[in-house]
Amino acid sequence: AxxxxxxxxxxxxxxxxxxxxxxxxxxxxxxxxxPTVCAFDIETTKLPLRFPNAEYDQVFMISYMINGKGFLIVNREVVSSDIDDFEYCPKKDFGGAFAIFNE
Structure with missing residues (x-):
């Protein structure tokens, strides 16, 4: 810090x-x-052109990566179908297989 x-x-x-x-x-x-590197992203529902509001918006995906291994937690109350495991490679040196948890 x-x-x-x-x-x-x-x-x-x-x-x-x-x-x-x-x-x-x-x-x-x-x-x-x-060092252990952890990165994460949280996706929520929200009204157009608004920031998410904890009172009524729902979390529908949480993705996180620890030392190059990716994980995706999917809220099936919001997402209509299962998501299969996938590999994400934004650049040649940065890639990783994601294990999916359809909950």
Whole structure:
């Protein structure tokens, strides 16, 4: 995080006090941590030209990718048919097979 100086690939001691977390860099650990990368996207129903409203809009898909492995959770109350597993490759170096959960 830019505002706290926290960087991936380093080791931290995490402590909490009254619900507030504090990260202290562990200088004694010199082996670099292997970061896990997680990206996600949430799709909802919504009115045209509006932002989603939690009071009445529904989540119909959640996609997430962890270290190049993709997953898609589909809300079958909104989506009318099952979706099969697929592969998504926006660029040659970025691709991944997606496992689908039709729930």
């Amino acid at each position: 830019i505002d706290t100086g926290t960087r991936c690939g380093l080791w931290y001691q995490v402590s909490t006090t009254s619900g507030a977390s504090t990260l202290t860099k562990r200088e004694d650990l010199i082996r670099w941590a292997t």
